[in-house]
Amino acid sequence: MQVSPTDLAAFPGAPFVQEHINAVVAKLERALGWHVAPSKEETLTVRAGGDRMLVLPSRKVTAVAEVRSGGAVVSSGDYVLTGAAEAMLEGYWSGTYEVDVTHGFETVPADLLGEIAAACVAFRTDPSLAAWSSGPFSATLRGPGQGAGPSSTFYAYSVNLGV
Template sequence: MTAPPEPEIVTPEELAAFQAEDGIDELSLAAAISEVRGYCGWHIAPQRTEALTLDGPGLSLLLLPTMQVAELDKVVENGVELAAGAFEWSAKGMLRKRSGWTDRWRSIEVTLTHGYAKAPAELIRLILAAATAQIDDGAAGSAEKVGPFEFSVAQLQPHQLAILNRYRLGWGA
């Protein structure tokens, strides 16, 4: 069995310090990170540059699947690169084009750098605590049964969800 890839939100040093204290394993940590990212609807941290292909909303506002835009490199609509003055953008992940965006699916390409350069401390602690809870609960949480399949799912607590809601996209991504 190969080890899962190194998690990005929590550094190896933070993991080592936490392992020494609470005995967390990499698989539980990767599962906790995945759960947080899935709940929030975007990667959160670390900052990365990527190209997104999006459906055109047919409105003047385009919502990106991020809440932390550092830099917008390029916007292409229907195969045509837009000049910087053709739209406005917000660090919170919104692009406004006064003439309106196309309504065609997969017709907008956005290249941007987004995410937190370093994950906020409250998220790091939440992820480490959730990973520890998975170990303590033995594969974490409650067993779900769907037809012949049974699986366990981690359970985030209400106070943890309240923290995550500050980083959760308010729109579909």
């Protein structure tokens, strides 16, 4: 998702720092399990075990261009959207497929902006957390009894998963 401090300016706790917004947005998309906004074309890898529907891991699918298995095209352009919960392709599906989709909202839905702002406030007010980054995962923590002022000493921790 692309959210800026300007998008959140009207919410309690504003102004927000872009780095905090980015961390909250990354966490939200991981929790949701799908790309929210903006709309983009992407290839999803989906596994099925002899099912009548191939469930795509996204809620806002606007187009399915092609489905491949082992490099061979098995379906093109037909899908059934079952409510707001998921997109499914009808047929018999067994194995692993690459599905070229267009998915995501054009802009971040307004109801999510309030959730992002609230999470930014919580993120900012955590007394142990001074900074956070999302990829390749790092955090800067305050030591015990240290304030948030400019003379505070911070302990930095980072994790590189080799991804």
